[in-house]
Amino acid sequence: MAEVVLKDVVKTYGETVAVDSVSLTVKNGELLALLGASGCGKTTILRILAGFEEIDSGSVCAGEKVFSSGSVHVSAENRNVGVVFQSYALWPHMTVAENVEYPLKVDGIKNGNRKLRVDEALETVGLSGRGECRPAELSGGQRQRVALARCLVMKPDVVLLDEPLANLDVHLRESMLHEFKEFHAQTEATMVFVTHDQSEAMAIADRIAVMDSGRLLQVSSPCELYECPATVQVARFIGRGSVIPVNVTACADGKCEIELEGYHAKVRCPADTATGECLCAFKGEWLNLDNDGLRCSVVRSVYRGGQTALELRICSLPDNCDVVRLNISGYKKMSPGETVCVTIADGWILPLHSQ
């Protein structure tokens, strides 16, 4: 249980700058999600936190203790940090139960007590009765769950999870997500949860740190991240938003009037917004299909179970502009090129400094 502070952390592998001057505070007891595309450096940050990698410059502290800095490097086994690995890292020579039991054994917990806690952990991940299996006999998802159980059982101060749910099916993922949340609430451990799935991050995290190419883009609560993205990249990445150039005609009290090729709408904006050319972020939920409004042509329609996702191009804008997306309920096949009209219920003008 500790506040974890990264300060100007840089880590390079040869030419690749995997982590580029990242400063980040994981508050005491907080569950922070590290969200970003593949190869953006999430795993690297995790490995730095766990103590597997030494850093090139900057510092990593946990509470009063300096974990890593130019001169100090506390090794992984002395950090009481739990890790669930992306590649499972189960030990093939131990049974499932032995794998899960191992941290307790190292801790010197008594045998009877150990058995109990192992059974409990296995039940949590839905693997009761598979304790005697070898990891190799399990399917991919089952192995991930064993790795999860191994981390849960050791009750660490800081828990690091590298895409722990990536290989689970939806139902299990949902219930594991809740397990994590409950586990987090119970232990009040500081947790860092790496994921590339924003829905997962939104659902579980107190705050989300969005990364791209080794840099931090924004660290905010899920709701703020969605509603008020700080940069164009975040706006596009989160909720598959679109960023469209608009003309701000008036603004006041965090709201402003915009004009888009003759169509007028009211959207939210940061305090420093001025009238004139601006970039505006839109999400699917903020747009509606209507008989009247902004004229768009259909790019693609995909059924998503219960609803159909539409990709639309605003007719008046040049081709290299973002498409906008919105969902309509039910199954609706629309052919590319068809013209529809869209009304704008909400939007967010991106902060000037980021444009």
Add this chain to the structure above:
Amino acid sequence: MAEVVLKDVVKTYGETVAVDSVSLTVKNGELLALLGASGCGKTTILRILAGFEEIDSGSVCAGEKVFSSGSVHVSAENRNVGVVFQSYALWPHMTVAENVEYPLKVDGIKNGNRKLRVDEALETVGLSGRGECRPAELSGGQRQRVALARCLVMKPDVVLLDEPLANLDVHLRESMLHEFKEFHAQTEATMVFVTHDQSEAMAIADRIAVMDSGRLLQVSSPCELYECPATVQVARFIGRGSVIPVNVTACADGKCEIELEGYHAKVRCPADTATGECLCAFKGEWLNLDNDGLRCSVVRSVYRGGQTALELRICSLPDNCDVVRLNISGYKKMSPGETVCVTIADGWILPLHSQ
């Protein structure tokens, strides 16, 4: 390009029945998704199709050719079947480009042509310029994309994909999904796409085969699967539906009246539905929060970016009944136990024989 027919295929590993008498036809040029929870036997079916596993009984045919049966087993290399492996299976001794190039080399394609097609494939998966890397230098997701490229480049008759998008981030996953669809449209190859992600299956598949514990539950189009599930398991699995016992009071023309503790609604039903006690499936899209209607208590509310997912328990029903789920737009924190009212816009009475 061939119709693939599995007939009563059984495959056991020691005691475990991994595939239990599965009969399935993948139509010529169809993209069939194999959907199911972890460990249900999806990978096993794929390996049988690819020719890596011999079957215990039953038969596998492709077009006129018998692939596997009691006496015949065409080996994998003679099937012209492409596979993207769940564990990537990249060759560590080759560079990324060489990995992708390999099927072409085996095919005897000329050097210049080969380079072109490799570059093309690498660009498709967003890895242009990483051709000279070793697979070990790539992150998990990047490796998956190389495996994908290796399969794309060989233009096989039947393509088998074992959770090919599992490790990709949302944006890339989306665009790869479209790539797959386009690739499928272009080549008209018969494709089997294993996934545990139903949204993915819905988006890409012509038909979806839902599996559970080695058995096939239902094979239908995405829309039918969602709207008219054939069994309780499918109803619950797809779209996180709920199955609630209701009283059918009248039915006609595929529609019927139901009554649920004094609340009346109209839902769809199969032809053989009779009045009386029945099981009815509900999905989130079919329910609305209202001031009036069926009284429910909140179990949990989770923010999902732009919308909040609610889990509700129908007050009048016993605790062991399913919770119902629905999404409301925007961020809304509801505390567990709070009472809300729900109206039913649609529903589906499960076929009698499955109840």
Add this chain to the structure above:
Amino acid sequence: GNSKIVVYTSQLEQDAQQTVEAFKKANPGIDVEWTRTGTSALMNKLRAEFTAEAPRPDVLLIADMVTMEGLKKEGRLLAYKNAPVKGYDKELYDKDGNYFSTKIISTGIVYNEKAPFKPKSIKDLLRSEAKNLVIMPSPLYSGAAAIHMHTITQNPDLGWKLYERLAANGAVTSKGNGGTFKAVASGEKLYGFVIDYLPIRNKLKGSPVTFIIPEEGASAVTEPVAILSTANNPEGAKKFVDFLLSDKGQNLASKQGFMPAKKGITPPEGFPEKIKLMPLDTGKALANDKNSKKKFAKVFGG
């Protein structure tokens, strides 16, 4: 028409090469294919060939007469009645003409220059100054050492008692003559039983050792030559035997550094004019072989 003979020999490699070349020079037109290795290895090879019923050699030139006697008893040897044995002692060839000695390789005593006393007789090795300092090749592994053992134990003056007292004085065995020589030359042990040419030749090159023939006499292996009864080319084989027994052959042996078997040939430098030999009954030795070796193993271990 058959102009090739196959020779199996336990002569040292260089010597074997020289012998073959000299023979070919003297008998142009006869080709020689030869193989050399230690006597017991050579016999194993030959045994395997006997077992497979396809022995290859025509001529056998090995260390000792006991082995030859055994082969003779099995009927493996061809009798060469008219061999030129003039000038040879009767003890040095088989009376039925089955084998003929070609040189005399004696086993005597070697001592290191650092040794506290210079031994004169075998019994000197029982002195307390020689405690733990005596080494000898084991008859369990070496053919020449086995002959030495049989000779000693057949001598009523020495007998098994000698071995028992040697063992009590801390004498040990080594696998072969080479090991014994090295141990004495390096000063690890100071006295040993060893075949003559090792210390004699090496002393000439500077090794700090001296070889003596003990007062009791030496045992000897005589490198007999024989023709196999299964020889493909008995005529060529006889020519080879003739050559070895001739003055030319004997002079070659002397030049190579061995005591020639024929009278009247000058021995090589460093050798005594005449070597005193203890008598040996080969038939008895052959009959007692297994038991004697067991007894030896009991006395010295191993």
Add this chain to the structure above:
Amino acid sequence: MKLSSIARSGIIPARGNGLSLFIPVILAVCILSLMPTVRLLIEGVAPDGVWGLGILREIIGEQSTWTALKHTMFVGLSATLLATFVGCAMGLLIGLTDIRLRKTLTFCFMVPMMIPPQITALSWIQLFGPSSALLNMLGIAPAPGTPHPMYSAWGIALLLGIQQAPLVFLSLKSGLAAMPREMVEAARTCGAGKTRVLLDIVLPLMTPALTVGMALAFVSCIGNFGIPAMLGIPAGYTVLTTLIYQKLANFGPDVIAEAASLSILVSLLALFGVLLQSYVLSRKDFRLVGAPSESLKYKLGKKKWIAESGCWIVIILILVVPVAALFISSLIPSYGVVLSAKTMTFANYISVLFKHDATIRAFINSFALAGGASLILCLIGIPVGYFMVWQRNSLLRFLSPLIELPYALPGVVLSIGCILLFIKPLPVIGISIYGTIWIILIAYLARFLAMGLRPIVGGFLQTDVAMEEAARMCGAGFARRMYDIVLPLIMPAAATGGLFVFLAAFNELTVSVLLWSSGSETLGVVIYNMDDSGNSVLSSSVSILVILAVIALMLVLSAIGRKAPKGSIPWQC
């Protein structure tokens, strides 16, 4: 039985998996490896082709047989333990830590396999004996005749252990190179310190590599003759191999049958070791999931110099001392002469290189034989390993323990088997290979098959089968797959095996000593013959030349090996 049902039961691999290659491979393995041994063992129970247990019974009835068996067990087991300890310590230090000069250390640790064990024994005895230059200089040399501690069971075990340690070391090192780092990191996050990680994770995961190395060491130990002969005979300590030599040195017609009977005992002992290994390996699963990643480098910190000096002391004892002893005796005119500026001479080198044409011939022969044997064994070993491990072929799995036998038997015994088998003209072609260099090649193939195969089997066990399946998916036929995928993936393991074979075969003696004839002498034979003639100084100079040649060869390999797949050259980390 129909072919398909045989295939299903696993005796032959399933269709399309190289059936046409499989049959020849099986035949080759049987003929090369098993036939000479089987032919010899038959001689034990049916001397001269007549069935009879008389000789076997007689041998079993003798007290000396049981004493030798007991000695063999003791020496074999303690030497294996020592080899494991030394090999493990070196392997872990070099494979897992940031110790300096890793490549050099590895390189130096490999060379002792090239030095005939007798030389090491002799040099140690001299170094610590009464005539030791070092001890004499210090004035602490023991008096002549002081009983030397090396002449004992412990001395034999010590030397055998050190001689076999590189086998364990190399096997462990290639295993470590294939271990994903997450395996260790996961344990560290569980709070396990270095020792704990080592004991709980690294060593258990290395069980396949270790048992492979240990079984190889055990089999080598019980089959070794040189060291027990050098150290055991003076102590009257007989082991099975020296007992077999005693039998073979007897006069009389029963010699071969007696040796063959004793060989049955050695075979059983070797089988016991091998079966124990299979049992250990079958009990647990050791397949590593996940790709091997960047190798681990534990920081040793301040303790680094202790580890480093430990390593170098070992190297000095097993490499520098014996080589120095050899070198010194190659520079003196005759054995026992003290080396000084006055006595030093290069005459021995000039003599062996320019006056003794057999030396050059032997270099060429040994080079060709060792190179040929290692190449052929790699080529046979890869398909054998493939069918055995990946195709889970039951026939090969049954045969695999038997492949060890020729390696465990004393070389002389194996060569007798070869003579019995090959002296008659070969059935089809009608010519006899007996008396040619080819019979030596075949004997080498038989003897070293197990040695070459072990690392390969280990490699297959640790590689994901999906690698090959991916190639099948690409349409690559069996041969293509083997060449493009299996071969490069297994190359590091196969190269290790091939190198073992080359080193072992290059100055092999005991097999070739019965099989050579003029023109086909090997280096071992030349050295032996010189030594036999009392020319130890000449044989020392040839030995030094052999060691130089091997080192040169290893250096050339390193230069070429830069392009080879990672891990092919064991000393390139």
